[in-house]
Amino acid sequence: MSSPFANAFSELEWRGSVYDTTSGAMDALSREKVACYVGFDPSAPSLHVGSLVPILGLVRMQRHGHTPIVVVGGGTGMIGDPGGRESERALLDKAQVERNTESIRAQLEQFLDFNAKTNPAKLVDNASWLMDLQLIDFLREIGKRFTVNYMLAKESVRSRLSRDSGISYTEFSYMLLQAYDFLRLYRYHGCTFQMGGSDQWGNILAGVDLIRRVNADSPGSHRAVHAMVYPLITTSSGEKFGKSIGGAPTLDPAVTSPYRFYQFFLNTADSDAIGYLKLFTDVGPDELPEFEQAVLVEPHKRAVQRRLARDITLLVHGRSGLEQAERVTRALFGGELTTLTADEVEEVFEGAPGGDILKHEIDNAAVTLQSMAIGQGLCSSAGDARRLVQQGGLYLNGVRIDDSRRAVSVDDLIDGRVLVLRRGSKDHRLVRVK
C-alpha cells in the first residue's frame, strides 16, 4: 500500500494520536524500523472501543514496516495499575485474570499480521516472565535502579499519596513491573519502542529509564529506546469516550453486536466526527477535505459518521458483521417494518437483541404489551412501562402504543411469527413466537 505519509510518525501525528514522545522518537521512527510494543490490561474480559487507538497505533506501525509486539498483561494484571484511580483496586483473582488474558489475546490477534515476511507481529503474555520472578533477584536488579524519590514523584503515585486512602506497596510496585516488561522485550525481542495511552506515560518512562540505566552500567554501544503516548479520547462535551449506550461498546460481538457497535459510531457528534475519522480510519489528507466540507454543508447526511462507522465496523467485525449492521440499520431506520416479511425481519435482526414469547400465552391473551416490554428488558417495572406509554415512547412494529395493558394478540404478529417492540427511537427488540 502506498502511503501519503513519509513515515509512521508523520501519519500518527497527522491522525492526532501523538500526545507526547521521548525526545528523538520522531527521528528514530523515520530513520529505522523498530520493534514496538503496547501493553493491554486484562482487567476486563473484552477490549472496548477505547482500545482501538493503541491497536490502530500498532497496525499503522506495522504498515510502515515496524514490528508490532502485543503484550497482554497476564502478570501485571495480578497487581493492578494505580494510574488514573483514586483508590486502591480490588485484586482480581487468578482465574479471572487468566480468563481475561485469554479472551483479550484472541481479540488482539485479528488486527495484526502475524505472517508478514519481514515484520510479523508478535504476541506475548508478561505472565510468562513475571510469575516466576524471584523477589530478591528483582530487587537487586530492578529495584536498585530506582530511587523511591523517583517513584514518589510519578503522578500516579503522588495523586494517591495526597489522598487519605494512600496506596498499597503492591500498586506502588506496578511501575517497576511495567518497566521490567520493557527491559525484557528489549533484551529478548529487540524492542526499542513503547506506546500507550497518556495515562501510561509515567510507567512507560520508568521503562525507558530502566533500560538506559542498565545500558549505562555495561560498556559498549546500545540501541536507543523511545516511547510515545496517545491522547486519551474524550467527546467534545468532555465525557470519557465510549460512555454512551450502557457503557463502552466492547469489541466482542457476543457482548456488543456489530449492529450496536456500528450505531455507536454512527451516532458520533458532528464536533467529534472529523477527529474520529482521522484517528480511527485510514482516510487520509487527500480525502479529508471533502469530509470536512460535508460536515459543514450538509451535516444531516452524516457522511463522516457513515464512513467512520463503516470502516471501523469492517475492521473489527469483518465484512459479514458490517453487512449485518448496515442491513439492520436500513430496516430499523429506513422504512416501515410491517412491509417486511417475517423472514426478512428475522434476517434483519440477526445479531440484534431479542427474545421469545410462547404461543399459548398469546392465544390466551395472557401477555400484555407492558409485561412483554418488561420481559424483553425494555422496561424495568410495570410503572416504568406505563409511564413510557403515557409519554408515547413505546412502539409495536413501528406504531406507537397507547394502551400498555392491551393483550398481545395474533393480529400484532408479522406473518404470525414475530413482532418488533421499540423503546424510544433506537432501542429495538425482536420477539419470536415459540
Added chain:
RNA sequence: GCAGGGGUGGGUGAGUGGUUAAAACCAGCAGACUGUAAAUCUGCCGCCUGAAAGGCUACGCAGGUUCGAAUCCUGCCCCCUGCACCA
C-alpha cells in the same frame, strides 16, 4: 485499643420528630424540535395500582421510645481520621 467524624435513592449531597418517597445537582429515560447529532424546551425518574387517592417497601443492621422516626435512645456492623500498641 482510645478519641473524633461518618454510613440517605445510580452518583454527589440536603435533611435532626409529622406537610419527606425524601431538596438540589449530576447521571438516566421519554416526548417536542432535528439529522438516529449537538444544544434547547417539556415530562418522568422506589414498587404496586388507569391518573389521583391509596397501599407497600426504603435513609448501614437489629431492637426500643413516640399517636408519628431518616431524624430521639440502646446494641451491633462497616468506613474514615488522629493517637496509642506493635516494630
